[in-house]
Amino acid sequence: MTIRILIVDAKAERSRELDRALAEAGFEVVTIVDEQDDLYATMARTQPDAVIVDAALPGRDTLEHLGQLGKRYPKPMIMLAEEETPELTQQAARAGVSAYVVDSVMPALVRSMVNVAIASFESHRALKGELSRTQETLTQRRTIDRAKSLIMETRGIGEEAAYQYLRKTAMNRRMTLHELARELLAATGRQSS
Amino acid sequence: MNAIPADGPFTAPERRQVTLGMLPLNDVAPLVVALEEGFFAEQGLEVTLVVESSWASLRDGLQLGLLDAAQMLALMPLASTLGLDGRPTPVLSALTLNLGGNAITVSPELHARLLDVAPHGLDVPLEQARALARVVAARQRAGEAPLRFANVYPFSSHRYLLRYWLAAGGIDPDRDLDLRVVPPPQMVSQLEAGRLDGYCVGEPWNRLAVSRGSGVVLCDSFAIWGASPEKVLGVREAWADRYPATHRALLRALLAACAWLDDTPAHRERAARRLCMGGYLDVSPLVVEEGLRLPTQTASSSGMTLFHRHAANFPWRSQTRWYAAQMQRWGHLDASLDLEAALARCVRPDLYRQAADELELSCPLSDVKPGGEGAHAGPWTLPGSRGDIAMAADRFIDGEVFTA
Numbered sequence: 001m002t003i004r005i006l007i008v009d010a011k012a013e014r015s016r017e018l019d020r021a022l023a024e025a026g027f028e029v030v031t032i033v034d035e036q037d038d039l040y041a042t043m044a045r046t047q048p049d050a051v052i053v054d055a056a057l058p059g060r061d062t063l064e065h066l067g068q069l070g071k072r073y074p075k076p077m078i079m080l081a082e083e084e085t086p087e088l089t090q091q092a093a094r095a096g097v098s099a100y101v102v103d104s105v106m107p108a109l110v111r112s113m114v115n116v117a118i119a120s121f122e123s124h125r126a127l128k129g130e131l132s133r134t135q136e137t138l139t140q141r142r143t144i145d146r147a148k149s150l151i152m153e154t155r156g157i158g159e160e161a162a163y164q165y166l167r168k169t170a171m172n173r174r175m176t177l178h179e180l181a182r183e184l185l186a187a188t189g190r191q192s193s
Numbered sequence: 194m195n196a197i198p199a200d201g202p203f204t205a206p207e208r209r210q211v212t213l214g215m216l217p218l219n220d221v222a223p224l225v226v227a228l229e230e231g232f233f234a235e236q237g238l239e240v241t242l243v244v245e246s247s248w249a250s251l252r253d254g255l256q257l258g259l260l261d262a263a264q265m266l267a268l269m270p271l272a273s274t275l276g277l278d279g280r281p282t283p284v285l286s287a288l289t290l291n292l293g294g295n296a297i298t299v300s301p302e303l304h305a306r307l308l309d310v311a312p313h314g315l316d317v318p319l320e321q322a323r324a325l326a327r328v329v330a331a332r333q334r335a336g337e338a339p340l341r342f343a344n345v346y347p348f349s350s351h352r353y354l355l356r357y358w359l360a361a362g363g364i365d366p367d368r369d370l371d372l373r374v375v376p377p378p379q380m381v382s383q384l385e386a387g388r389l390d391g392y393c394v395g396e397p398w399n400r401l402a403v404s405r406g407s408g409v410v411l412c413d414s415f416a417i418w419g420a421s422p423e424k425v426l427g428v429r430e431a432w433a434d435r436y437p438a439t440h441r442a443l444l445r446a447l448l449a450a451c452a453w454l455d456d457t458p459a460h461r462e463r464a465a466r467r468l469c470m471g472g473y474l475d476v477s478p479l480v481v482e483e484g485l486r487l488p489t490q491t492a493s494s495s496g497m498t499l500f501h502r503h504a505a506n507f508p509w510r511s512q513t514r515w516y517a518a519q520m521q522r523w524g525h526l527d528a529s530l531d532l533e534a535a536l537a538r539c540v541r542p543d544l545y546r547q548a549a550d551e552l553e554l555s556c557p558l559s560d561v562k563p564g565g566e567g568a569h570a571g572p573w574t575l576p577g578s579r580g581d582i583a584m585a586a587d588r589f590i591d592g593e594v595f596t597a
Contacts, residue, residue, distance in 0.1 A: 035379075036379070036382075038388065040373060055246075055250050055253075056246050056250075057246060057247070058246045058247045058376030058377070058378055058379065059247070059376055059379075060246070060247040060249040060250060060376075061247045061248050061249055061345065061346050061374050061376055062373070062374045062375065062376070063249070064247075064248070064249045064346065064347055064374065065346075065347050065373065065374035068347045068525075076249060076253075076279060078252075078253050078256060078257070078279045078280045079279055079280060086257055086280070089253070089257060089280075090257050090258075090259065093250070093253055093254065093257060093259060094259075098249070098250065098253075134243050134244060137244045137472045137473065138472065139472075140472030140475065141470070141471055141472030142472075143472075144469075144470055144472060145470075148470075163466065163470070166478075167466075167469075167478045167479065170477050170478060170479075171477055171478070171479045174405075174477065175477065176469075176475045176476055176477055177469050177470065177475075177477075177478060178472065178475050179475075
């Protein structure tokens with residue numbers, strides 16, 4: 001039987017590559033969606049056997065809810081068969097791949113599908129030099145720090161005053177500190193990270 | 194709170210390096226404060242905070258051992274221990290990180306309809322739920338689609354507080370509404386896009402909707418349950434058994450951070466600043482600050498939260514049992530599971546007492562709330578191990594008292 005897979009990923013190029021790789025391995029990708037799409041409607045319409053989702057997407061929690069709703073919805077891979085070693089799940093977590101699978105899919109097929117996804121995500125990350133979620137946070141923090149230093153320098157003010165300036169400007173312009181910091185650095189021709 | 198001795202004659206932690214998982218939310222403040230204000234370092238710990246994007250990935254990280262401990266929703270240790278959430282893994286909690294902090298927000302359109310059918314106004318939370326019941330009935334008569342309400346995770350306080358509020362107003366959440374899970378950062382945009390009519394979420398996601406004019410806050414979690422525990426520190430039972438001194442050092446550091454947060458309004462502001470400047474929370478600083486203000490005497494409807502006062506950090510077994518009873522009420526907990534054994538295993542007031550005692554804090558003597566959850570309509574006094582503890586009202590929206 002062919003395993004029907006739904007891909008949830010905000011990165012179009014990577015999803016297309018994964019689609020191709022899965023097709024070569026004998027799987028069928030039913031559709032690719034962004035998590036901003038209505039996952040409830042998509043899942044009801046396409047009824048996939050498995051979902052592969054970028055682990056960095058908050059939309060995973062929606063899939064968890066669907067998995068609780070009944071047998072026909074895929075369950076998180078971490079819940080699958082006891083005999084499954086945790087290594088694959090760990091590897092997947094490190095690569096940023098999350099999978100949801102219905103009970104009836106054979107473990108060997110699950111392994112194969114997840115391995116394809118891990119390889120695809122890893123090669124894409126290596127190519128694009130992408131950051132993990134934790135690295136993103138550190139980058140954000142550095143950007144905000146640089147913008148703060150810039151304000152202190154150009155206005156000759158202290159750290160507290162610089163923070164208050166950033167806070168007030170962000171509030172007036174309805175931006176987050178990170179967005180504002182990026183803009184300030186770009187405007188002065190400095191690197192934001 | 195400065196009286197807390199930072200360096201006591203404590204057993205040195207077995208390991209210095211500890212990795213903690215967190216989600217970008219206002220109430221992760223204790224973890225961020227403990228790191229940035231040096232409370233972890235005072236206890237001899239080098240902590241790395243890992244920002245996760247979903248409760249599911251935080252759960253995976255803890256169950257797979259990629260995280261040593263994590264900020265978790267109050268029900269997650271129980272759900273993990275019972276094998277309902279992810280890989281069956283005994284997870285325990287000896288520390289509640291905060292009480293309250295969530296609120297129910299609806300779209301301006303729904304708010305207008307509620308006002309139309311609320312002859313006594315919408316100031317009283319129970320009246321809000323009753324007004325919603327009238328709107329639901331009118332929609333059913335008109336053949337309109339059910340209203341869509343969201344919460345944040347299957348094993349969340351948000352889900353069960355929302356259901357409790359709905360049911361108190363006479364609504365059957367399963368029959369009358371379309372209930373969904375939506376990640377907090379998407380709540381506001383989905384409300385704006387008309388894909389949701391309301392939600393129950395923590396800050397800053399209620400204030401953000403209000404600040405953008407796209408939502409109206411009806412009531413907060415304290416209005417539904419005056420003592421609702423929100424986030425806890427979760428660790429794998431096996432990890433706590435293997436590194437008891439490290440676990441205790443974590444508990445001491447976080448207790449000190451929680452006490453610091455409830456000490457002065459200035460500390461709350463400083464914490465908001467840490468969250469925004471540290472890159473933990475990508476939301477306008479003012480919205481974060483407002484959501485983190487210290488609750489005042491005056492009633493509020495904005496998702497206020499307590500990190501330490503009124504024995505907030507004590508893991509009352511009766512609190513988790515109440516959530517479990519709600520799961521049973523809605524058919525989300527199989528009757529064949531041994532709930533009491535799991536509760537004894539994953540709610541650990543004994544470990545709390547050890548850590549709090551080292552900081553010379555007075556601890557509740559009983560593992561369940563005296564008189565029952567919801568029995569106190571106003572301030573009350575609880576005898577503790579080192580003197581009386583000032584407690585606050587813990588009433589439920591419908592006046593029920595939970596003594597099971």
